[in-house]
């Protein structure tokens with residue numbers, strides 16, 4: 313996946329040449345999935361929840377403060393959109409949920425986006441059929457501790473990791489190459505950057521090429 317990012321990064325580098333005052337940062341990053349096809353080509357897969365599916369329904373296991381972290385994550389992402397392109401709400405029944413957040417290690421799966429901050433780690437299972445390109449919710453988010461609960465930094469880590477994983481469930485299916493972004497693979501920052509915001513907004517203003525199963 314990182315190999316495919318390279319041309320884009322080189323382009324960003326090239327366009328910045330000659331303007332030494334400009335920071336060497338593009339205003340967004342690649343968020344779409346690149347799926348090899350049977351014919352040897354590549355499908356570029358973009359996804360955003362359609363308005364008819366909003367508010368997105370999120371359920372969190374009642375442990376590690378996950379309901380609070382998920383509530384905060386919803387507010388964090390909603391605040392990135394000017395026109396309510398994304399909205400979410402907590403639900404009390406996991407059977408009703410589009411996104412299920414649980415504590416523990418993620419099972420080994422093919423389409424798993426993993427991230428690891430220092431004190432905890434997260435993973436999001438993207439429920440996409442690689443052949444039909446149909447997405448069947450719910451997304452499963454796994455949040456796991458690497459240090460004991462109560463250790464300094466764990467609470468912050470759970471908070472930013474839950475927000476990071478919800479970013480994946482929103483449709484940001486890749487990691488930012490920049491550590492200043494919440495969607496960096498080893499997230500450090502506690503809130504989305506301007507680049508995260510621009511990327512999320514681009515995702516919600518790009519025609520989706522992944523079909524929802526309902």
Ligand SMILES: [Zn+2]
Nearest residue numbers: 425426427497
């Ligand atoms: Zn991630």
